[in-house]
Amino acid sequence: MAINIGYFLRESAVNFRRNWVMSLGAVITIYLSLLLVGVSMMMGVIVSEIVQSVEDKVSIQIFLKDGAATEDVKALQAWLLADELVDTVNYVSKEEALERFKEEMAGSPEIVENIRENPLPASLDVTLVDPRTVEDMVVKIKANETFLKICDRPDEPEESLKYGQQIVNRLFAFTRIVRIIGVVFVAMLAVVSLIFINNTIRLAIYSRRKEIGIMRLVGASNWFIRAPFFLEGIMQSLIGAGLAILTIVAIQAAVLPRLQEAVLFLPVDLAAGTMVQLSLVLVVAGVIIGLVGAGFALRRYLKV
Amino acid sequence: MISMRGVEKYYVPEEPALAEVNVEIEAGEFVFLVGHSGSGKSTFIRLLQRELLPTGGQIIVAGQDIVRLKNWKVPYLRRNIGCVFQDFKLLPNKTSYENVAFALEVIGRSKHVIRTQVPEVLRLVGLEDKMESYPDELSGGEQQRVSIARAFVNRPPILLADEPTGNLDPATSLGIMSLFNRINKTGTTVLVATHDREMVDSMRKRVIALESGHIIRDQHRGVYGYGD
Numbered sequence: 001m002a003i004n005i006g007y008f009l010r011e012s013a014v015n016f017r018r019n020w021v022m023s024l025g026a027v028i029t030i031y032l033s034l035l036l037v038g039v040s041m042m043m044g045v046i047v048s049e050i051v052q053s054v055e056d057k058v059s060i061q062i063f064l065k066d067g068a069a070t071e072d073v074k075a076l077q078a079w080l081l082a083d084e085l086v087d088t089v090n091y092v093s094k095e096e097a098l099e100r101f102k103e104e105m106a107g108s109p110e111i112v113e114n115i116r117e118n119p120l121p122a123s124l125d126v127t128l129v130d131p132r133t134v135e136d137m138v139v140k141i142k143a144n145e146t147f148l149k150i151c152d153r154p155d156e157p158e159e160s161l162k163y164g165q166q167i168v169n170r171l172f173a174f175t176r177i178v179r180i181i182g183v184v185f186v187a188m189l190a191v192v193s194l195i196f197i198n199n200t201i202r203l204a205i206y207s208r209r210k211e212i213g214i215m216r217l218v219g220a221s222n223w224f225i226r227a228p229f230f231l232e233g234i235m236q237s238l239i240g241a242g243l244a245i246l247t248i249v250a251i252q253a254a255v256l257p258r259l260q261e262a263v264l265f266l267p268v269d270l271a272a273g274t275m276v277q278l279s280l281v282l283v284v285a286g287v288i289i290g291l292v293g294a295g296f297a298l299r300r301y302l303k304v
Numbered sequence: 305m306i307s308m309r310g311v312e313k314y315y316v317p318e319e320p321a322l323a324e325v326n327v328e329i330e331a332g333e334f335v336f337l338v339g340h341s342g343s344g345k346s347t348f349i350r351l352l353q354r355e356l357l358p359t360g361g362q363i364i365v366a367g368q369d370i371v372r373l374k375n376w377k378v379p380y381l382r383r384n385i386g387c388v389f390q391d392f393k394l395l396p397n398k399t400s401y402e403n404v405a406f407a408l409e410v411i412g413r414s415k416h417v418i419r420t421q422v423p424e425v426l427r428l429v430g431l432e433d434k435m436e437s438y439p440d441e442l443s444g445g446e447q448q449r450v451s452i453a454r455a456f457v458n459r460p461p462i463l464l465a466d467e468p469t470g471n472l473d474p475a476t477s478l479g480i481m482s483l484f485n486r487i488n489k490t491g492t493t494v495l496v497a498t499h500d501r502e503m504v505d506s507m508r509k510r511v512i513a514l515e516s517g518h519i520i521r522d523q524h525r526g527v528y529g530y531g532d
Contacts, residue, residue, distance in 0.1 A: 007409065210393070210395060211395060211406075213393065214393055214395065214406065214407070215410045216379075216382070217353075217382065217387050217393070218382065218383070218406075218407040218410060218411060218454070218455075218458070219379040219380060219381070219382035219383035219384075219385075219411055219458075220379060220410035220411055221376075221379045221380075221411075221412075222375075222376060222379065224410060224411075224412070225410075
């Protein structure tokens with residue numbers, strides 16, 4: 001069998017050279033489609049990491065009115081901690097709130113300088129076990145009497161609560177749209193790549209029809225006649241996949257750090273394992289496209 | 305070795321290319337298949353190769369019912385049948401040696417087998433000096449010898465030839481026929497379709513004559529025997 005493998009490799013390399021324009025076309029379409037698969041996967045990973053990090057930050061802030069009785073605050077804190085949805089409760093005094101504000105606004109010293117007296121309320125920061133239960137917890141808090149008594153604006157208790165549900169919802173919707181668009185594009189490009197491979201293999205079959213005729217005549221088995229063409233399809237898609245992987249590595253190295261600079265507050269990064277996984281997916285997808293494309297062409301144009 | 309019973313082949317309804325063909329060819333026989341163009345000679349040959357399936361009847365080649373033969377087994381049938389054609393069917397970008405070696409290569413023979421058998425068969429057909437020549441450097445007769453070498457290199461029990469001398473002059477044809485004769489002497493069954501009258505008359509072998517798809521004559525030590 002050792003001779004056979006050498007023979008197949010030689011044959012498919014010769015085919016590739018003979019039809020290099022078509023082969024190049026096939027390689028480029030596969031490259032582009034796999035690149036799109038890779039980039040959308042990469043974006044998917046990044047977006048879900050962002051969603052994760054935002055969810056981690058989702059907390060409920062309960063603003064307290066100035067001079068709220070310490071017992072009441074403690075009672076509210078105890079009541080919150082007793083709830084199974086709640087993970088932690090943290091008291092932030094007026095002074096701490098001001099400190100935080102000053103830190104966040106360090107970039108605009110004129111605002112900080114203009115603060116005369118402390119306008120910020122004290123608050124209780126509540127984090128939840130599961131960020132998705134935020135709405136439920138808010139409803140519970142609003143019904144609590146202690147809360148109503150000591151909240152910052154008893155006339156409008158709604159305004160004394162701050163939570164990030166809208167952000168999370170919007171991010172989820174955005175991810176969904178990105179995924180759908182990605183899938184549609186990838187499917188279209190996969191079809192185009194299949195057509196391209198189909199065509200290159202058809203040309204290869206045509207340019208080798210004499211050899212094929214003689215192979216059939218002398219009794220070469222069907223898989224022996226087909227193997228070089230399958231190999232050619234796989235070779236084209238592997239080259240495409242390799243280029244796509246290189247490009248994605250380059251994107252990761254060149255674009256992601258800049259993106260991270262632009263949006264400091266969000267984590268824009270990929271775990272090392274993600275790249276390996278991604279490369280594997282691309283190679284496997286490429287091989288499948290190559291095999292299917294060559295298979296179509298052989299079924300239609302090579303009667304053995 | 306070859307047995308056809310009630311074989312018929314229609315390309316279009318009502319016009320048989322072959323009809324009521326009953327033929328028994330024993331192992332080691334040398335048979336001429338004669339007839340005008342369109343009389344069904346090529347159809348006959350292509351049925352034996354299983355290039356075509358008959359419309360009806362039974363065909364047994366080398367002990368196998370080739371009408372019922374599974375598609376994937378066809379290549380293994382063809383390894384038992386050497387084929388020679390009027391147009392040689394050589395690959396122009398390969399030397400004589402490579403053309404013959406190709407036939408062994410693609411059925412998975414080892415390099416060792418190829419290195420010993422190819423020069424041997426090229427010697428048998430008288431081309432030991434032209435092993436490195438390309439087809440366009442060879443005469444028609446020499447090209448046909450390469451193609452016979454390729455058909456015979458695997459030592460098939462059956463050799464089919466469709467108009468092997470159709471493109472060759474009489475003197476060259478004679479050489480080709482004596483080569484077939486020699487191959488036949490090794491025990492190979494040889495079936496030659498031809499309309500080369502002189503050849504058939506001089507060889508005095510079994511002759512099967514076809515006309516409009518029917519066998520009109522089957523005689524041992526026969527002659528071409530058409531009036532024209």
